[in-house]
Amino acid sequence: MTPTRCGSLPVVEVLGLIKSGMDAGQVHKLCLKNGGFVNLLGTNDAREVQARAEKGDAEAARVWDTLVYQICKWVGAMAAVLGGDVDGILLGGGMVHSDALVEAVRERCGWIAPVTAYPGEFELEAMAAGARRVLNGEEDAREYTGIPVFQGFDK
Incomplete structure (x- = not known):
């Protein structure tokens, strides 16, 4: 969610x-x-949802808890496909500015691996860095085809 x-x-x-x-x-x-x-x-404002939940809005609290639940469920699923060999759990995006969200994930998933938060959205910086590498001749330009690259695990 x-x-x-x-x-x-x-x-x-x-x-x-x-x-x-x-x-x-x-x-x-x-x-x-x-x-x-x-x-x-x-x-669509996570800060508003969190604030409403903290002020006793039961519906907002249920939705906030659902968000935490789904994040933790996916962390656990990814840990399983990695066979438990997880070096760290990295959280990114604007919602990670919420210490409460990060702490909730840390409480539930910290036993898997250390949880580190990188608040903010870095998509534009990542795209600009990629364009710079192409312009500097460090990397070839790529074309997104929409065809999945993952073809399964090596047996």
Whole structure:
């Protein structure tokens, strides 16, 4: 779950949305733009959701706890596919400015590996650094084809 995305959903629930009259475009928009906090609480601001939860808003607290639950569930899933060989858990993005969020993940997942927070969004810096490497001849330009690169684990 994120402020605008609903997170993982059971397929049966998605089919239920379509059966209720939503078309594929509406379901897509719900899952990727108007899901998560927006659909449940009418805001995409994690600070607002956290503040409402701290002030006793039971619905905001439930949604906040769901966010923490889903983050921790995915950390655990990734730890499992790595066979438990996890050096660190890195949290990034704007929501990581929340000490409460980081601490909640640390409490639940810190036994797997140390949890480190990198608050902020660094996508633009990463893209600029990549462009600079291409312009300096340090790296060849790549074209995104949409074809998945991961072909499974080596046996």
